[in-house]
Every structure is written in structure tokens, then in C-alpha cells.
Amino acid sequence: MGTSSEEGPQKKDQENQARDFQNFSQALDNFAAPQAREILTGVELPKIKSEVILIVDDTPDNLLVLFSYLEDKGYKILLAEDAESALQIAQTQAPDLILLDVLMPEIDGFETCRRLKAKPTTREIPVIFLTALSETVNKVQGFKLGGVDYITKPSEQEEVLARIQTHLNLRKMRHTLATQNQELQQALNFEALVRRITDKLRDSLEEKQILETATQELAEILDLSSCQIELYDSKQIIATITYEHTLTLPQCQGVSRKIGDFPELYQQLLQKSPIQLVEKVPQFNPQEIQVTRLACPIFDDRGIIGNLWGLRPPTEVFTALEIKLMQQVASQCAIAIRQARLYEASNQQVKELGQLNQLKDDFLKTISHELKAPMSSIQLATQTMENLLATKKNPQKSPTFKRVLKIFHESCERQKQLVDDLLTLCYLDAKAKTIQPELIDLNLWIPDLAQVYLNCAQNQQQQLILDLAEEELRVLADAMMLERIVREFLHNACKYTPAERTITVQTKANESEISLCVINTGVEITSEEQKLIFNQFYRIPNNDPWKYGGTGLGLTLVKKLAKMLEATVDVTSENEQTTFCLRFPKCFSE
Structure with missing residues (x-):
């Protein structure tokens, strides 16, 4: 009976221990289950992460003791009773340290350690072997397999804690050192990238190629979903995506937006400060794609040219090193773009000078002929x-x-x-001409002047028509200058109008101006020629049916004389009709 009474409480204690161990195991299973990931729309505050320790021992009592002690010290504990469970938990939960019993059934601690070190995901986890004082083990073998320390059972809890803290600190230091080395290597790679991009940008004097090179290089090295360059118009009212290199996002090249519609965004960019934000890109609707966007202003000492944009998924952000890289590339883009535009402007000037020289050469040939012919x-x-x-x-x-x-x-x-x-x-050209203005009634003055050209028009089978306004039209002008302008209009009309076509001299007025126009039919001047027709030495390359010839000075004189009279002169030509008009503002005509 006495023996039975003693066995009863002992059996009850064993049952309580088994139940407690089951509760611990259930708690452990709940802890080890995959955690749901919450994506926050706002800024997520950093969380303090408790370090995780996996204890592997086939003796439940040993597990319970260490579990309670280390959990009280703030660690999160994972438990495993055999090697297979330990390997599975280590693979899925990635603990910070493993306490591993050496002698276990089926798979011992040494083999378990070998398997842990064979996998990339668990290779770096420090392993401390647990061994009983009475057990004879080859400690050298444990160190060769990758173990970092041994703890003899039974051991002082403070000793266990001290060894755990030592190796966790060593792991942190190794991780920090590896991170620093990685950042240093990334910085060196980025520096080399900047040099490579800089060399490529400076090798090119074509703006399009510069933009293409910058966006492509950045998109590839930073693994961006899209890299874009937007440029401002001259008044910084519109920003247009001039070039982009896109891998996964829809194309936005050529899309423009008004700066005034995004005041907070562009206010910071126009102050030459980069900005990073998560937003829905309007151009991507209705998909409503949301991205992380980094914008770095492209500017130099002459002002802001535009912005360099990098786009990533909304869960990824740009590091300080990547922002610095984008800023350096944006700075190089500004230099290269200025050089390309200066080169383009220089080429345009050279082209214009070449055209001017050609016109001068043609003029000298023409004037030589014109002077020689009458002589x-x-x-x-x-x-x-x-x-x-x-x-x-x-x-x-x-x-x-x-x-x-x-x-x-x-x-x-x-x-x-x-x-x-x-x-x-x-x-x-010397501004030496003296103006003698007088009030001239156009409707009385024009018929006498046109009479000179009436015979010329009749001889060439042209019809000269006067279409004068009914009301009196008087302008304040120098009579000789005005006559020179109208004679040039009529001379050119007779010169280029085919037979059986009309030449009309027309006067009219509206609320703001009085105009005198000469209109001839049967001939048309192209839009390109209209831009050049008042240039010095320029002659219309069309056929001259009456073989008048010319020096190319007439319309140049017309424009200069009109300017001195504070009037304007223009030409329109369409539907086989050409109109030259001299326009006087009414405030200068009365």
C-alpha cells in the first residue's frame, strides 16, 4: 500500500509534466506558424524583433527548463525533439541560434549540424552543441562540422545565457560587417557606373542619345520598373516625358502634365530637391497602378531643365545610396544636355551662315550681271x-x-x-534715311501710281484692277518711301503673274489698321519661301515668265522701309493667289 501511495503521486507528476510539455508544444506550434504580412498604406514604424532560439533535445525535461529560463530573458523559443523536426523548423523559421543535443536517436547532432551547414538558408545560423557530462564525444568533429561552442549538461543557466549572448553578438557583428561590405561594394559599383554613364554622355552630342543612355543604364543597374526623363518647357509650365526605358510598366513617353496641377510635388522639385513618394500614376488608369517614384531634378548653374524619374513597385523604396546615384546621373545629364543643345545651336548657326554666304555669292553674281547688262x-x-x-x-x-x-x-x-x-x-542699314511724313489719301494717290503699270499689264495680257475702299483712307507716311514699297509690289506682280490673270490693288480698313494690298492670281509661293522672301539677296526660284530678272533686294528694302514708317508688311499665298500687304496702325494714320 505504501508503495502504491508513493507511485500514485509520482505518476500524477509525470502526467502533469506531460500535459505541461504538450501545452508548451502547442504554444510553440502557434508561434512557429507562418505570420500574416500586413501592407500598410502609411509609414510603418520599425518593430523591435526578439531574437529566436531553436532548442533541439530528445529529453522533454531539458526542453522545458531551457524554454522557461530563456523565454523569461526575452527570447522567442522554438522547440524540437528530434533532428527531422529541427531541420524543418530551421528551414522555415530561420532562428538566430540553435542549441543542439549531440546524442539523439536515429540522426545525431553532428549529422544534423552537417545538414544545416549544407543548405544556404541555414548555413550561417550559429550552432551550440549540448552534451551530457558523462557522454564521450569528439568535440573536434563538432567544430569541423561548423559548431561554434559546446555546453555540458547539466550546466549553470547563467553560463548558457552568457554563451548564447556571446555568439548572438558575434553573429550580429558578422552580419553588420557583411552589410557594410555589401554597401561599400555597392558604392564602388555605383561610382563605376557613374563614370561609365558620364563617359557615354560626354561622348555624345545628340540629346536623344543622351536621354536614351541615361535611362537605360539606370533602369538596368537599379532594377527599375521604369526610368523616365521629363523636360520642362521654356516657361516651366508643362513637363513632358521626353524619353523612358520601361521593362514592366505601360509606356508614358510623350505624356505631358501641367506643373500647376501638382503644386506640392513640383514646388520641391523646382527648388532642386529630390522627392520620393508612393502614388497612383494618372497615365496608368484604369489599371490604377501604384508605384514608388523617385524624382531627382536635372539642373545646373543656368537653371532647371527637368527631372529624372525612377519607378519601382510600391513595396520597394530607394536607399540613400541609390538616391545619391540618381542625383549624380541627373547632374551629368544636365551638363550633357546643355552641351548637346549648344552644339545643335552652333550647327544651326553654321548652317544659317552657310546659307547667307551662298545668298551673298548669288547676289554678287546677280548684281554683276545686272550692272553689266545695261552697260x-x-x-x-x-x-x-x-x-x-x-x-x-x-x-x-x-x-x-x-x-x-x-x-x-x-x-x-x-x-x-x-x-x-x-x-x-x-x-x-546705317539708319541715315530722313523721313518726311505727310498725310496721304490712298484712294487719290494710288490711281496715278497704278497708271504707270497699266500699259505693262496690258502688254503682258494681264488685267490690272483697282479695288479701293469707299471711305477716305489717309495715312501718315513718307511719300517717296510709300511709293517705293507699292512700286515693288506692282513690279513683282507684273513680273510673276501669267497671262490672262489679274492683278488687284486693294485698300481697306478695320477698327485697328489700314491696309494696302497687291493681289495677283495664277501664282503661289510655298510656305518655306514665304519665310525667306524678305531676306536680303533672296530671290524666288520660280520661273519668271517675262524674264525680268532681279537682284533680290526689292522686298528687303520693302521690309526695312515699312519698319521706318512704323508699318508692317506680310505675305500670304494659297489657292494660286498671292497677297502682299502693307498695314498701318490707325493710331499712326490720322
Whole structure:
């Protein structure tokens, strides 16, 4: 009976221990279960992570003792009674340290350690072997397999705690050192990348190639979903994505947005400060794709050109090192873009100078011909006149005499007109021309001037029409300058208008201006020629049906004279009709 009474409490204690161990195991299972990951829309505060220790021992009493003690010290404890369970928990939970019993059934601690060190995911976890004082083990073998220490059972709890803390601190130090080495290597890689991008950008003087190189290199090295460069317009009102390199996101190249619609965003960017944010990109709707965006301003000492954008999934952020890299590339982009634009402007100037030189060469050839032609006619007429005087008794009655006299008059007039044009151009360029303004009634003044060209139009089978306003139109102008302008209009109209077509001189007025226009049909000037037609020495390359020729000075003089009269001159040409107009503001016409 006594023996039975003693066995009863002992059996009850064993049952309580088994129940307690089952409760611990259940708690452990709940702890070891995968945790749900919560994605926060706001800023997630850093969480203090308790270090996790896996205890592997086939003796439940040993597990319970260490579990209670280490949990009280703030550690999270995982328990395993055999090697298979230990390997599975280590693989899924990645503890910070493992206390591993050496002598276990089936798979001992040494084999378990070997398997742990064979897998990349568990290789770096420090393993401390647990061994009983009475057990004979080959400690050297344990160290060769990757163990970091031995603890003899039974042991002082403070000793166990001290050894655990030592090896956890060593692990932290190794992890910190590895992280620092990784960051240092990344910094060196980024520095090399900046040098490579800089070399590529400086090797190119084409803006498009510069943008393409920068976005592609950054997208690849930083593993971006998209890299974009947006440029501002001259007034910094519109920002346009000029180029992008996209791997997974929809294309946005060419998309523009008004800076005023995003004041907080662009206020910081225009102050040359980078910005990182998570937002829905408007261009991606209706997908409503959300991304992490980093923008670094592209600027130099002359001002801001645009922004360099990097896009990533919303769960990924840019590190300080990556932001620095983006800023350095943005700075190099600014230098390269300025160089490319300067090169383009220089090329345009060289091209324009080449065109101007060509025009001057053509002008010199033309003016030489124009000066030589009337002199040749005068010389020939002189010889003819000498022959008439030598052979005819009454040469003035000869038809040849009249033709020669006409040649004299026409050649002298042509020579005089050419010299006048050249002198007038010189005077106007030197701003030495004196203006003598007077009130001129256009409706009374034009018919007398047009009469000179009426015979010319009739001889060329053209029709000259006067379409004058009914009301009196008076302008304040220099009469000689105004006559020179209108004569040039009429001369060109007669020169280029085909037979059977009309030339119209028209006057009209509206609330702001009085205009005098010469309209001729049957001819059209291209838009490219309209841009050049008032340039010095420029001549329309169209056929001249009446073989008038010309120096290319007439319309240049017209524009300069109009400016001196505080008027404007313009040309329109479409549907086989060309119109030259001289416009006087009403405030200067009365």
C-alpha cells in the first residue's frame, strides 16, 4: 500500500509534466506558424524583433527548463525533439541560434549540424552543441562540422545565457560587417557606373542619345520598373516625358502634365530637391497602378531643365545610396544636355551662315550681271548711234534711231534703279534715311501710281484692277518711301503673274489698321519661301515668265522701309493667289 501511495503521486507528476510539455508544444506550434504580412498604406514604424532560439533535445525535461529560463530573458523559443523536426523548423523559421543535443536517436547532432551547414538558408545560423557530462564525444568533429561552442549538461543557466549572448553578438557583428561590405561594394559599383554613364554622355552630342543612355543604364543597374526623363518647357509650365526605358510598366513617353496641377510635388522639385513618394500614376488608369517614384531634378548653374524619374513597385523604396546615384546621373545629364543643345545651336548657326554666304555669292553674281547688262546695252546702242551719224544724213528720222534712243532710256533707267536700290539699302542699314511724313489719301494717290503699270499689264495680257475702299483712307507716311514699297509690289506682280490673270490693288480698313494690298492670281509661293522672301539677296526660284530678272533686294528694302514708317508688311499665298500687304496702325494714320 505504501508503495502504491508513493507511485500514485509520482505518476500524477509525470502526467502533469506531460500535459505541461504538450501545452508548451502547442504554444510553440502557434508561434512557429507562418505570420500574416500586413501592407500598410502609411509609414510603418520599425518593430523591435526578439531574437529566436531553436532548442533541439530528445529529453522533454531539458526542453522545458531551457524554454522557461530563456523565454523569461526575452527570447522567442522554438522547440524540437528530434533532428527531422529541427531541420524543418530551421528551414522555415530561420532562428538566430540553435542549441543542439549531440546524442539523439536515429540522426545525431553532428549529422544534423552537417545538414544545416549544407543548405544556404541555414548555413550561417550559429550552432551550440549540448552534451551530457558523462557522454564521450569528439568535440573536434563538432567544430569541423561548423559548431561554434559546446555546453555540458547539466550546466549553470547563467553560463548558457552568457554563451548564447556571446555568439548572438558575434553573429550580429558578422552580419553588420557583411552589410557594410555589401554597401561599400555597392558604392564602388555605383561610382563605376557613374563614370561609365558620364563617359557615354560626354561622348555624345545628340540629346536623344543622351536621354536614351541615361535611362537605360539606370533602369538596368537599379532594377527599375521604369526610368523616365521629363523636360520642362521654356516657361516651366508643362513637363513632358521626353524619353523612358520601361521593362514592366505601360509606356508614358510623350505624356505631358501641367506643373500647376501638382503644386506640392513640383514646388520641391523646382527648388532642386529630390522627392520620393508612393502614388497612383494618372497615365496608368484604369489599371490604377501604384508605384514608388523617385524624382531627382536635372539642373545646373543656368537653371532647371527637368527631372529624372525612377519607378519601382510600391513595396520597394530607394536607399540613400541609390538616391545619391540618381542625383549624380541627373547632374551629368544636365551638363550633357546643355552641351548637346549648344552644339545643335552652333550647327544651326553654321548652317544659317552657310546659307547667307551662298545668298551673298548669288547676289554678287546677280548684281554683276545686272550692272553689266545695261552697260552692254548702252555700249551697243552707242556703236549703233555712231554708225547712224556716220552713214545717214538725217539719222533722227530713221526707225533704228528711235529704237536706239529707247535702249538708252531703258538702260539708264535700269542702271539708275539698281544703284538707287543699293544706296537706299546702305542708307537704311546705317539708319541715315530722313523721313518726311505727310498725310496721304490712298484712294487719290494710288490711281496715278497704278497708271504707270497699266500699259505693262496690258502688254503682258494681264488685267490690272483697282479695288479701293469707299471711305477716305489717309495715312501718315513718307511719300517717296510709300511709293517705293507699292512700286515693288506692282513690279513683282507684273513680273510673276501669267497671262490672262489679274492683278488687284486693294485698300481697306478695320477698327485697328489700314491696309494696302497687291493681289495677283495664277501664282503661289510655298510656305518655306514665304519665310525667306524678305531676306536680303533672296530671290524666288520660280520661273519668271517675262524674264525680268532681279537682284533680290526689292522686298528687303520693302521690309526695312515699312519698319521706318512704323508699318508692317506680310505675305500670304494659297489657292494660286498671292497677297502682299502693307498695314498701318490707325493710331499712326490720322
